[in-house]
Amino acid sequence: MLRLIPGDPAHLLLGEFASPSEVTRIREKLGLDRSYFYQYFIYIKNLMSGDMGMSIRSGVPVAEEIFVRFLATVELSIAAILISSFIGVMAGVISAVRKYSLFDYISMVMALVGISMPIFWLGLMLMYLFSVKLAILPMMGRFTMGLDYHSLTGLVLLDSLFMGDLNLFLNSLKHLILPAFTLATIPMAIIARMTRSSMLEVISKDYIRTARAKGLSQRAVVFKHALKNAFLPIVTVIGLNFGLLLGGAVLTETIFSWPGLGRYVVDSLLARDYPAVQGCLLLFAIIMVIMNLVVDMVYFYIDPRLRVDGKG
Amino acid sequence: MEKVDVIRGLKKNKTATVGLFLIVLLIVLALIGPTISPYNPLTPEPLNRLKGPSWDHLFGTDSLGRDILSRIIYGSRISIIIGLIAVSISLIPGTILGLLSGFYGKYIDEPVMRFMDIMLAFPAILLAIFITAILGPSLLNTMIAVGIVYIPHYARVVRSSVLSLKEQLFVEAVKSIGGGNLRIIALHIFPNTIPPIIVYATLGMGTAVLQAAALGFLGLGAQPPTPEWGAMLSEGRQYIQNAPHVAAFPGLAIFTLVLGFNLFGDGLRDILDPSLR
Numbered sequence: 001m002l003r004l005i006p007g008d009p010a011h012l013l014l015g016e017f018a019s020p021s022e023v024t025r026i027r028e029k030l031g032l033d034r035s036y037f038y039q040y041f042i043y044i045k046n047l048m049s050g051d052m053g054m055s056i057r058s059g060v061p062v063a064e065e066i067f068v069r070f071l072a073t074v075e076l077s078i079a080a081i082l083i084s085s086f087i088g089v090m091a092g093v094i095s096a097v098r099k100y101s102l103f104d105y106i107s108m109v110m111a112l113v114g115i116s117m118p119i120f121w122l123g124l125m126l127m128y129l130f131s132v133k134l135a136i137l138p139m140m141g142r143f144t145m146g147l148d149y150h151s152l153t154g155l156v157l158l159d160s161l162f163m164g165d166l167n168l169f170l171n172s173l174k175h176l177i178l179p180a181f182t183l184a185t186i187p188m189a190i191i192a193r194m195t196r197s198s199m200l201e202v203i204s205k206d207y208i209r210t211a212r213a214k215g216l217s218q219r220a221v222v223f224k225h226a227l228k229n230a231f232l233p234i235v236t237v238i239g240l241n242f243g244l245l246l247g248g249a250v251l252t253e254t255i256f257s258w259p260g261l262g263r264y265v266v267d268s269l270l271a272r273d274y275p276a277v278q279g280c281l282l283l284f285a286i287i288m289v290i291m292n293l294v295v296d297m298v299y300f301y302i303d304p305r306l307r308v309d310g311k312g
Numbered sequence: 313m314e315k316v317d318v319i320r321g322l323k324k325n326k327t328a329t330v331g332l333f334l335i336v337l338l339i340v341l342a343l344i345g346p347t348i349s350p351y352n353p354l355t356p357e358p359l360n361r362l363k364g365p366s367w368d369h370l371f372g373t374d375s376l377g378r379d380i381l382s383r384i385i386y387g388s389r390i391s392i393i394i395g396l397i398a399v400s401i402s403l404i405p406g407t408i409l410g411l412l413s414g415f416y417g418k419y420i421d422e423p424v425m426r427f428m429d430i431m432l433a434f435p436a437i438l439l440a441i442f443i444t445a446i447l448g449p450s451l452l453n454t455m456i457a458v459g460i461v462y463i464p465h466y467a468r469v470v471r472s473s474v475l476s477l478k479e480q481l482f483v484e485a486v487k488s489i490g491g492g493n494l495r496i497i498a499l500h501i502f503p504n505t506i507p508p509i510i511v512y513a514t515l516g517m518g519t520a521v522l523q524a525a526a527l528g529f530l531g532l533g534a535q536p537p538t539p540e541w542g543a544m545l546s547e548g549r550q551y552i553q554n555a556p557h558v559a560a561f562p563g564l565a566i567f568t569l570v571l572g573f574n575l576f577g578d579g580l581r582d583i584l585d586p587s588l589r
Binding site: 112113115116117118120121122124125127128132243244246247248250251254255265266269270281284285288 | 327433434435436437438441442445518522525526529530542545548549552553556559560562563564566567570571574575578
């Protein structure tokens with residue numbers, strides 16, 4: 001499928017003025033002169049041993065390049081998931097409990113606004129406000145260039161904690177805030193809406209009335225009884241949003257020059273760097289499968305009834 | 313569903329009214345654009361580069377001195393057309409696939425729906441980027457890419473309503489008087505799937521406009537000097553430090569149009585198909 005893309009990597013690599021003999025030489029070197037079936041066979045054979053091939057652009061093994069960028073995206077996505085889930089669930093719960101209140105009204109309008117927001121615009125505006133006008137947050141990158149950083153886990157925040165480097169930790173945290181918040185906007189809005197409707201459904205049930213009748217505090221009723229039962233659809237939405245997040249990462253990473261996978265796959269695609277694109281697509285597919293599995297496992301954890309039935 | 317009911321419902325529903333207002337506003341703008349737009353959207357004025365909003369140029373000028381308000385007015389045509397064409401591209405095949413796989417089940421359903429699942433496994437924007445990379449960056453290819461990406465969504469919506477419709481008594485009745493399968497699908501099942509399709513297509517317009525703008529922003533959509541909102545925003549990104557208005561206004565325009573479709577779609581859903589809520 002990928003090879004349908006017009007354009008020859010050898011041409012792109014050598015530029016406009018390359019001589020035909022040079023192009024042929026490069027094509028032979030990269031194996032592009034062989035049949036597609038042969039190329040595919042070799043690719044699968046190498047993949048089995050963890051070799052994703054060499055990037056056509058940089059000549060570095062794809063697996064290596066992808067891994068570093070993947071971790072940058074993971075850091076960003078986890079931050080965004082945490083922000084969106086926390087704020088989204090809280091806003092949804094409060095809206096449901098105080099249905100038709102001013103808070104409910106405002107937060108649901110905000111949620112609609114959030115869904116309609118072009119995040120690449122939001123990112124730019126946040127950047128202008130916080131980085132240019134107020135100058136309190138950095139504009140781009142994962143941390144200030146020139147800071148001493150040795151990768152342990154690849155997640156700068158964690159690494160700086162391990163190393164006890166408070167300066168680096170705060171620096172990278174500051175760099176993370178704007179991109180993470182930008183990326184979190186749409187999932188946050190979706191989660192808030194889902195939480196509200198799911199909570200509303202549960203709150204009208206008899207066992208909530210029983211819990212209130214027992215004289216439990218509002219907090220216990222809402223968080224222990226209602227939220228626990230409303231959680232299943234919410235978790236599904238959070239899980240499904242992971243795909244949205246990966247897509248959003250492409251835009252967010254472009255705006256904030258975040259050295260992650262999203263931007264890398266677009267650049268690779270434009271440069272016709274087949275092995276790199278294939279590697280990324282494979283990784284995306286694996287992530288989606290794992291996320292679905294995790295969501296299923298969380299179901300079992302949240303809802304004991306599913307465990308007894310043995311059905312998801 | 314009675315026509316009057318829908319209109320009455322729309323009048324009562326505040327979100328739908330606001331949404332409809334925004335959509336109509338932008339459509340009118342797109343239609344009468346050339347007569348009201350103060351400047352030519354493509355003519356550069358080198359002496360007026362990156363000027364902030366003023367009485368002469370309400371939304372300021374861009375890096376070539378072109379009037380941003382005029383470019384946004386012309387851009388509204390492009391965005392609305394992108395939305396309409398992209399939605400049609402996903403709607404028509406999506407509906408047909410959904411009808412067939414829902415009605416015939418098994419041998420059509422399995423392969424079609426598994427293929428749709430594969431498409432859904434990738435984030436929409438990535439799939440769209442991938443398709444534009446195959447087709448080459450242009451405005452037309454943006455519409456095709458965004459359209460193809462959302463086919464599975466329509467197929468799913470239609471299929472699920474067909475599944476419940478085909479068990480109903482009126483389908484049984486047509487069958488018993490000897491109505492053929494195609495006749496049942498076209499005349500009896502399809503009309504009943506229209507309300508959810510309308511709701512989904514309205515919401516889908518918003519999504520399509522947003523995705524097309526995202527592709528434009530990444531440089532994969534309309535090419536310069538076309539006044540496409542996403543591409544304008546992408547240009548504004550370079551000047552965010554000293555001329556934020558270049559990015560601010562096109563983004564606001566995208567946001568307004570998408571919000572309009574989302575509000576209207578949400579309202580329509582409440583009226584036409586409460587079960588979807």
